[in-house]
Amino acid sequence: MKAVIIKEFGGPEQLSIGEWEKPSPAQDQILVKVHNTALNRADTMQRKGVYPPPAGASPILGLEIAGEVVEVGANVNQWKQGERVFGLIPGGGYAEYAVIHQDMAMPIPSSFSFEQAVAIPEVFLTAYQAMKWLADVQPGETLLVHAGASGVGTAAIQLAKAIGVKTIVTASAPKHQTCLDLGASLAIDYKTEDFQEKALEFTEGKGVDVIIDFIAAPYFLKNIDSLATDGRMVILALMGGLNVDGFNLGKMLRKRLKVMGSTLRARSRDYQIRLNQDLKAFAIPLIEQGKIKPVIDSVFDWEQVVEAHQYMEANKNTGKIVLKVS
Numbered sequence: 392m393k394a395v396i397i398k399e400f401g402g403p404e405q406l407s408i409g410e411w412e413k414p415s416p417a418q419d420q421i422l423v424k425v426h427n428t429a430l431n432r433a434d435t436m437q438r439k440g441v442y443p444p445p446a447g448a449s450p451i452l453g454l455e456i457a458g459e460v461v462e463v464g465a466n467v468n469q470w471k472q473g474e475r476v477f478g479l480i481p482g483g484g485y486a487e488y489a490v491i492h493q494d495m496a497m498p499i500p501s502s503f504s505f506e507q508a509v510a511i512p513e514v515f516l517t518a519y520q521a522m523k524w525l526a527d528v529q530p531g532e533t534l535l536v537h538a539g540a541s542g543v544g545t546a547a548i549q550l551a552k553a554i555g556v557k558t559i560v561t562a563s564a565p566k567h568q569t570c571l572d573l574g575a576s577l578a579i580d581y582k583t584e585d586f587q588e589k590a591l592e593f594t595e596g597k598g599v600d601v602i603i604d605f606i607a608a609p610y611f612l613k614n615i616d617s618l619a620t621d622g623r624m625v626i627l628a629l630m631g632g633l634n635v636d637g638f639n640l641g642k643m644l645r646k647r648l649k650v651m652g653s654t655l656r657a658r659s660r661d662y663q664i665r666l667n668q669d670l671k672a673f674a675i676p677l678i679e680q681g682k683i684k685p686v687i688d689s690v691f692d693w694e695q696v697v698e699a700h701q702y703m704e705a706n707k708n709t710g711k712i713v714l715k716v717s
């Protein structure tokens with residue numbers, strides 16, 4: 392089959408379409424003819440050689456797929472050939488065929504295209520996990536989402552609205568309107584404004600209850616000062632750096648803060664299946680009713696995979712970048 396190959400670890404120009412062995416489904420897997428896959432930041436890090444796939448996963452890039460079932464493993468009883476499915480995989484999406492565990496696959500709602508479906512799994516599972524499972528955000532609380540116009544950010548804004556949570560985002564100014572249209576109450580231009588000052592002003596000095604952060608080190612001290620008593624923060628990425636100097640632990644103690652880090656890809660399959668079932672029960676009905684929608688920035692033919700990676704690394708996208716495979 393054809394797949395996107397990494398010639399050598401490095402820049403986007405290392406990617407090209409080549410030949411790769413077609414996977415065959417294990418007992419509890421289904422083989423999917425991939426119509427669409429989508430980009431994640433993890434793909435750019437794996438391409439550079441700094442984020443290896445978990446043990447047993449395909450070394451081909453691609454964490455999510457939408458397509459048609461072409462073959463099922465011996466123990467698969469819930470799927471049959473020709474059905475339209477989408478879902479999260481540990482790797483192998485940038486290819487004509489990919490395998491997915493039967494319990495990680497979800498049926499594509501009839502009103503949805505493959506492009507729309509593929510823009511859902513990674514960002515909605517990540518945002519749902521952070522907000523509900525880790526931070527346990529409650530209706531009436533206030534949430535601060537950094538990189539609000541990212542794929543995960545746009546999912547978080549919509550989930551928050553559905554839960555009844557007020558959302559503040561940080562994003563570069565041209566991306567503000569999209570965040571506001573999706574349901575954010577306030578958008579802060581982190582390049583020209585002080586997010587801590589704005590968040591405290593918005594909450595009348597109380598602070599926000601939950602923060603979803605991707606920037607890490609440069610935001611850490613201001614995040615701590617932006618949190619309300621009993622506040623929770625989930626750090627999902629380290630885009631700005633790793634090390635923090637001058638952290639006063641007294642602030643954590645006095646405000647009874649919870650600071651958590653999380654990953655999704657490295658979680659056990661059982662954990663991912665439970666999360667998938669939970670998201671499916673909560674979000675799929677809302678998606679079918681049009682109350683939550685995948686935010687697609689652009690669709691590239693997979694022949695343009697180099698341009699798609701360059702586009703993401705230039706921070707040009709608001710929401711998901713989708714690849715058309717077939």
Ligand SMILES: NC(=O)c1ccc[n+]([C@@H]2O[C@H](COP(=O)([O-])OP(=O)(O)OC[C@H]3O[C@@H](n4cnc5c(N)ncnc54)[C@H](OP(=O)(O)O)[C@@H]3O)[C@@H](O)[C@H]2O)c1
Binds near residue numbers: 432606627653654710
């Ligand atoms: N831990 C997990 O489980 C998990 C799961 C999925 C994704 N992630 C991580 O979450 C992050 C977001 O993923 P995504 O796919 O949603 O990303 P994305 O759609 O590519 O968006 C990332 C956005 O972040 C903003 N940004 C980049 N560098 C920044 C910086 N130094 N300071 C402030 N803002 C910055 C940019 O928007 P502006 O124009 O607004 O600056 C950029 O477009 C990635 O780092 C990804 O690896 C983690």
